[in-house]
Amino acid sequence: MRASTGDLEPRLTWNIVADIHQVLEFPFMVNAFRAGFIVAVLSGLVGWFMVLRRQSFAGHTLAVVGFPGAAGAVLIGVSATWGLFAFALAAGVLIGLVPASGTRGYSEESAVTGTIQAFALACGFLFVNLYGGSLNGATALLFGSFLGITADQVTVLAVVAVCALGVLAAIWRPLYFATLDADVARARGVPVRALSIVFLILLGCAAAEVSQITGSLLVFALLVIPAATAQELTPRPGVSAILTVVIGVAVTWGSLFAAYYSSSYPIGFFLTTFAFAAYLAANGWQRLTRRTGAGARALP
Amino acid sequence: MTTTLATSAAGTGLGDLLGHDFMRHAFIAGVPIAVLAGAVGYFMVLRSQVFSGDALSHVAFTGALGALAAGIDARLGLFTATVAVAVILGLLGNRGRADDVVIGTIFVWVLGLGVLALSVYGSGARATANGAAGVNILFGSIFGLSRPQAATAALIAVILLLITVSSARPLLFASLDERVAAARGVPVRALGVGFLVIVGATAAEATQAVGALLLLGLLSAPAGAAQRLTDRPYLAMALSSCLAAASMVIGLTASYLLPKVPPSFGILAVASGLYALTFLATPRRHRDRSHPTDLPPEPADEPGVVSPRT
Numbered sequence: 001m002r003a004s005t006g007d008l009e010p011r012l013t014w015n016i017v018a019d020i021h022q023v024l025e026f027p028f029m030v031n032a033f034r035a036g037f038i039v040a041v042l043s044g045l046v047g048w049f050m051v052l053r054r055q056s057f058a059g060h061t062l063a064v065v066g067f068p069g070a071a072g073a074v075l076i077g078v079s080a081t082w083g084l085f086a087f088a089l090a091a092g093v094l095i096g097l098v099p100a101s102g103t104r105g106y107s108e109e110s111a112v113t114g115t116i117q118a119f120a121l122a123c124g125f126l127f128v129n130l131y132g133g134s135l136n137g138a139t140a141l142l143f144g145s146f147l148g149i150t151a152d153q154v155t156v157l158a159v160v161a162v163c164a165l166g167v168l169a170a171i172w173r174p175l176y177f178a179t180l181d182a183d184v185a186r187a188r189g190v191p192v193r194a195l196s197i198v199f200l201i202l203l204g205c206a207a208a209e210v211s212q213i214t215g216s217l218l219v220f221a222l223l224v225i226p227a228a229t230a231q232e233l234t235p236r237p238g239v240s241a242i243l244t245v246v247i248g249v250a251v252t253w254g255s256l257f258a259a260y261y262s263s264s265y266p267i268g269f270f271l272t273t274f275a276f277a278a279y280l281a282a283n284g285w286q287r288l289t290r291r292t293g294a295g296a297r298a299l300p
Numbered sequence: 301m302t303t304t305l306a307t308s309a310a311g312t313g314l315g316d317l318l319g320h321d322f323m324r325h326a327f328i329a330g331v332p333i334a335v336l337a338g339a340v341g342y343f344m345v346l347r348s349q350v351f352s353g354d355a356l357s358h359v360a361f362t363g364a365l366g367a368l369a370a371g372i373d374a375r376l377g378l379f380t381a382t383v384a385v386a387v388i389l390g391l392l393g394n395r396g397r398a399d400d401v402v403i404g405t406i407f408v409w410v411l412g413l414g415v416l417a418l419s420v421y422g423s424g425a426r427a428t429a430n431g432a433a434g435v436n437i438l439f440g441s442i443f444g445l446s447r448p449q450a451a452t453a454a455l456i457a458v459i460l461l462l463i464t465v466s467s468a469r470p471l472l473f474a475s476l477d478e479r480v481a482a483a484r485g486v487p488v489r490a491l492g493v494g495f496l497v498i499v500g501a502t503a504a505e506a507t508q509a510v511g512a513l514l515l516l517g518l519l520s521a522p523a524g525a526a527q528r529l530t531d532r533p534y535l536a537m538a539l540s541s542c543l544a545a546a547s548m549v550i551g552l553t554a555s556y557l558l559p560k561v562p563p564s565f566g567i568l569a570v571a572s573g574l575y576a577l578t579f580l581a582t583p584r585r586h587r588d589r590s591h592p593t594d595l596p597p598e599p600a601d602e603p604g605v606v607s608p609r610t
Contacts, residue, residue, distance in 0.1 A: 051401050054400055054401075056351065056400040056401055056403070056404040057350065057351040057354065057400060059404075060351075060354065060404065064513075108524065108527070108528075110345065110348055110350035110351065110520070111345045111350060111520045111521070111523060111524030111527070111575075112524065112575075113350065114350040114353070114354060114516045114517065114519070114520030114521075114524075115516075115517055115520050115521040115524060115571070115572050115575050117354070117516060117517075118513070118514050118515070118516040118517025118518070118520070118521070118568055118572070119517055119521075119568055119569070119572040121439075121513045121514055122439075122514050122517065122564060122565045122568035122569065122572075123565070125439045125511075125513075125514070125562055125564065125565055126561065126562060126565040129560065129561075129562050129565075130560060138435055138438075139418070139422075139434060139435065142438070143415050143418070217358075217411060217415075218408065218411065218412060218415065220404060220408045221408045221409075221412065224401060224404040224405060224408065225404075225405050225408065225409075228401045228402075228404075228405050264419065265416060265419060266415050266416065266418075266419045268411075268412050268415040269412045269413065269415050269416040269419070271412065272408055272409045272411065272412025272413075272415075273409065273412055273413075275408075275409070276405065276406075276408075276409035276412075279405050
């Protein structure tokens with residue numbers, strides 16, 4: 001998947017402006033930056049709620065479910081995008097519904113989530129095997145490739161992201177209420193359960209979008225780390241939501257830039273490393289200010 | 301009991317089955333690993349630490365590929381990485397349980413390192429063969445085990461199982477009611493870290509059988525099913541092990557009969573199917589408890605006697 005840049009051997013100079021001009025001369029890089037922006041905004045905002053709601057495990061499961069979706073779509077000969085969204089949405093509804101039919105306890109929910117995740121990945125492996133065992137195809141689905149993004153794909157990403165963000169904006173206040181205090185929200189007549197399922201569906205959408213760039217296994221990096229970093233930095237909800245988006249976009253663009261200039265290392269490595277470095281820096285800053293008594297964590 | 305049934309059926313009906321070396325090795329390694337995963341998984345589900353297991357399974361991928369990229373035995377990397385991250389997760393958390401955002405942030409970065417290792421290892425001269433190694437680590441290659449590999453895997457599984465069973469009583473106490481256990485002098489934090497280390501080592505073991513991405517199913521599905529079927533802790537632990545072993549045996553046999561079906565899919569399909577069946581068998585068993593809490597509300601004196609929700 002790196003063949004198209006391998007021949008050119010781009011060199012990084014000290015002139016950043018010239019470097020950026022050079023990167024943007026290639027339409028596929030422009031598409032990658034556009035797609036990265038869309039994906040980072042959506043996953044940042046959805047991930048912000050995911051971190052607040054402590055649903056990392058569900059988020060990770062919805063993220064990896066994209067792999068069987070894409071593999072199954074390729075197997076039956078339709079566009080991988082359809083499979084990605086179909087599987088992510090189905091898994092979102094399933095995770096939202098199944099625990100309700102049995103125990104309401106957390107352990108049951110996590111066992112169900114873990115089983116769904118492992119079984120979905122096993123299905124993906126079966127699909128890849130049935131398709132003819134193209135191993136490179138499997139690694140591309142799992143670890144992503146940002147080089148082949150077309151203008152049409154960017155349009156699809158944008159349309160889905162706008163719809164998902166519209167829904168998120170519409171349910172923002174009740175969802176925030178239900179997240180902070182589910183019992184009080186329920187007593188006030190907020191449909192906590194329905195909101196939870198709608199949120200899982202949004203999470204599935206975001207995961208399906210991100211996985212087209214980072215691959216199924218590393219979607220989680222964009223969902224969890226920018227939001228965790230922002231919530232370390234400030235307890236104010238509005239500010240940390242905006243900060244999440246800023247960090248997400250910066251990390252995505254930075255890693256696209258780095259991946260372009262280092263032809264032998266994959267984007268997933270840069271994406272996770274940049275994001276993790278941001279998190280560590282925020283965590284260190286938080287410890288420093290907490291020691292001097294300036295900051296206080298107000299988030300639950 | 302399910303295990304013996306399945307084994308004897310396979311033995312008599314498919315006499316050919318155990319005639320192949322690769323099938324024998326798969327059973328020698330697979331059954332002890334499944335029994336171990338069932339027992340450890342039971343505690344993992346009980347302690348609501350499935351996400352930690354998920355994280356450790358992804359760390360296993362990085363460990364194995366890092367070792368391959370460095371040119372040493374993959375198993376060495378597997379155990380080193382999973383045990384090291386287990387200790388970190390255990391120490392970071394409160395009473396040996398880390399916050400899920402911290403877990404997620406750490407493991408996704410470790411997974412990113414694994415991707416780097418994959419690209420380093422996969423860009424060598426034997427790129428195709430090396431790429432296949434990556435897929436094997438992710439999805440398992442139990443039919444590819446040699447005799448010494450299978451024997452080592454079985455031995456380590458038995459040792460880990462003995463450790464788990466011998467610490468079952470304090471672990472159960474600490475899992476069911478952490479505060480009372482701590483007040484009674486049970487070393488809750490040390491148990492928490494130690495348990496995560498066992499989960500990490502189990503993940504490293506199970507990676508050899510079903511692969512880093514799928515072992516979570518072997519840990520959580522039999523355990524979830526066992527918890528739906530019985531309230532008694534020791535019985536549930538044994539049942540979880542039996543269900544895992546049955547999944548292993550049936551899955552391996554199915555994959556032997558249907559060559560298009562990879563063994564790890566067979567194992568996972570049986571395990572998930574059994575769990576799904578328990579939802580049909582015991583539909584609304586615990587409906588009365590309205591609050592999702594980690595701990596039972598009433599303090600428990602004897603861990604073996606009181607098991608309110610499990």
